[in-house]
Structures are given as C-alpha cells and as structure tokens.
Amino acid sequence: MHFGDSIFIFLLALVLFGPKKLPEIGRQIGKLLAEFRRASNEFKMQIDEELRAMEHEERQKQLEKAAEEARKKQLPEEQEKTLTILPPSSGVTVTAESPYVNMPKSEIAAEYLEALAKEEQTQQAAALNGDNPQTSQESEQAPIHHG
Numbered sequence: 229m230h231f232g233d234s235i236f237i238f239l240l241a242l243v244l245f246g247p248k249k250l251p252e253i254g255r256q257i258g259k260l261l262a263e264f265r266r267a268s269n270e271f272k273m274q275i276d277e278e279l280r281a282m283e284h285e286e287r288q289k290q291l292e293k294a295a296e297e298a299r300k301k302q303l304p305e306e307q308e309k310t311l312t313i314l315p316p317s318s319g320v321t322v323t324a325e326s327p328y329v330n331m332p333k334s335e336i337a338a339e340y341l342e343a344l345a346k347e348e349q350t351q352q353a354a355a356l357n358g359d360n361p362q363t364s365q366e367s368e369q370a371p372i373h374h375g
Contacts, residue, residue: 242250 241253245253
C-alpha cells in the first residue's frame, strides 16, 4: 500500500465511525494485531521445536545403529579371543609338582629340560661337596620379616 491509500482508508474510517470511536477502534485493531503476531510466533516456535526433536531422534537412531554395527563387528573378534585364551580341559588334577611329570619328553620345551638338567647338576655337585642342597634352598627361600 502506498501512503495515499493509507490516507484514503483513514478518511473513510473517520467518516464512517466518527472522531470519537476512531481511537477505540485503532486500539482494538492494535491489540488484535499484537495477538496475531504473538500467536504466529508461538506457532513458529512450536514447529521449530518439533523439527529439532525429530532431528535429535534421527541422530540418536543413527548413533545407536552405528554402535550396534560396531558391536556386531567386535563380537566375533571377542569370541575368538575368549576361545583362544581359555585353556583346554584335560581332566588332570593340578598339583604343586611340575606339570611335565607325566608328559612325554618329546613334547616338553627344550628350555625347560635344560633348566631341569642344570638344577640336577647343581644338586649333585652340592651332594659331592658335602653341602646339603635342601638347606641352601631353604635359606634362599626363607621369608624376610621386617620388625
């Protein structure tokens, strides 16, 4: 609308309603316009809020889906690790003795056999010298008490 159109409408309202009712009508129109703006702003805010909520839900679903896929990928790997870590059950009772006592010597690691041979040689040498190998081992393994 142009300025001339606004003046024409104002003069027409002045003639129709008179100079006494025109300020009241102006106030009522102002209040209606303010209410309309307030209602339209609330409506826009509700729409924006709903859109944000929907976007948030979509992001949550995507994150949950990605996490589930990651768990599915890791699950077989974890199962393999669990299966390889667990020792096989042979039904043999565990004792304080060497676990290799009843095992064939061909299956025993060479390093372990060498260590056993050295220990036997040390005990035999101590027996020839007259030392008691049990006493020397006990003194080496004796607990230390701090008082």
